[in-house]
Amino acid sequence: MGGSVGLAGRDGRFEVNKFQEAMRALPLVAILRGLKPTEALDIGVVLVEAGFRIIEVPLNSPQPLESITILRQQFPQALVGAGTVLTAQEARDVAAAGGELIVAPNFSREVVVETVRLGMVSLPGIMTPTEAFAALGAGAHGLKLFPAELASPAVVKAMLAVLPKGTPLVPVGGIGANNLQGWHAAGAAGFGLGSSLYKPGDDAAAVRAKAAAIVAAWQALT
Numbered sequence: 001m002g003g004s005v006g007l008a009g010r011d012g013r014f015e016v017n018k019f020q021e022a023m024r025a026l027p028l029v030a031i032l033r034g035l036k037p038t039e040a041l042d043i044g045v046v047l048v049e050a051g052f053r054i055i056e057v058p059l060n061s062p063q064p065l066e067s068i069t070i071l072r073q074q075f076p077q078a079l080v081g082a083g084t085v086l087t088a089q090e091a092r093d094v095a096a097a098g099g100e101l102i103v104a105p106n107f108s109r110e111v112v113v114e115t116v117r118l119g120m121v122s123l124p125g126i127m128t129p130t131e132a133f134a135a136l137g138a139g140a141h142g143l144k145l146f147p148a149e150l151a152s153p154a155v156v157k158a159m160l161a162v163l164p165k166g167t168p169l170v171p172v173g174g175i176g177a178n179n180l181q182g183w184h185a186a187g188a189a190g191f192g193l194g195s196s197l198y199k200p201g202d203d204a205a206a207v208r209a210k211a212a213a214i215v216a217a218w219q220a221l222t
Contacts, residue, residue: 012119015079015100016141019121022053022079023168027190028218029103030211031083031172033058034200037066042204044071048078050211056103056192058083059090065097072098081120088114095120103192105146107131112138123170127151132163144192147173153186160187177210177217184221191218 030052035043040057047055055071057064059082071080081101082094088110091102095118102115105125115122116139125146126132132143145151145159148171156169163169171183172192180191197210 012116012121015119015121018079018100019054019141023190025053026051026215026218027054027168027170028052028214029054029056029170029172029190029192030197031056031058031192031194032061032067032198033083033194034061035064035067035198036062037070040067040070041074043198043202043207044075044078046204046208047211048075050208050215052211052215053078054101055080056083056101057081059086059094060084065093068094068097068099072100079121085111085115087111091115091118091120103144105144107135107138107140109134109138112140115139125172129159129162132159132167136164136167142168142170142189145169145171145188146192148183149174153182153188156183156186156188177213180214180217181221 030047035057055078057067068080079100081099083103085091085102085104091111091114101121103123104111107124107126112122112124122140123142123144124135124140125144126135135143168189170190170192171188175191175193176196193214198207
């Protein structure tokens with residue numbers, strides 16, 4: 001499975017710097033739920049060519065660790081990791097597969113602490129200020145506002161008014177090329193794109209078209 005990339009002694013500063021650079025270049029997270037390892041290379045090529053530098057394979061995908069290893073080996077310029085990470089053991093499994101990023105739908109202190117210990121970037125899911133501050137206190141590098149359908153741009157604006165300055169807040173859920181503007185105006189640092197970018201069964205041509213539309217929508221705002 002691609003070897004034990006840094007389970008011992010990995011310096012997380014490199015991954016954090018890589019995350020920050022990726023967010024400056026194109027702060028869009030490609031969420032590839034349902035991706036199969038046999039599709040990873042073709043879909044990865046399309047995304048990287050479109051400018052994506054953050055790629056997440058949720059762990060409830062088929063053989064996700066294999067896909068993560070393929071993407072990490074083929075696209076070293078991208079920050080690659082896992083989503084739907086619910087336990088510290090899963091974080092360790094992702095690290096062993098070469099992953100650099102741990103995304104979760106929830107805040108688990110155990111997962112965040114282990115992610116940071118392993119030298120990976122931590123983006124836990126939050127919905128309230130209590131969760132947000134607890135996640136940052138545990139060492140999270142950014143916050144995933146999830147599900148964004150339960151929130152609004154007004155929530156982002158209110159959260160950022162009290163969170164530490166510069167905290168990356170990334171809405172995920174129901175985000176697509178047609179609704180970036182309001183969230184961006186409220187201060188969202190970036191976005192996680194799931195089914196609006198990739199759905200199981202999409203081929204490279206379909207993903208290329210959707211990626212181009214999303215990137216164009218983002219560039220129109222900046």
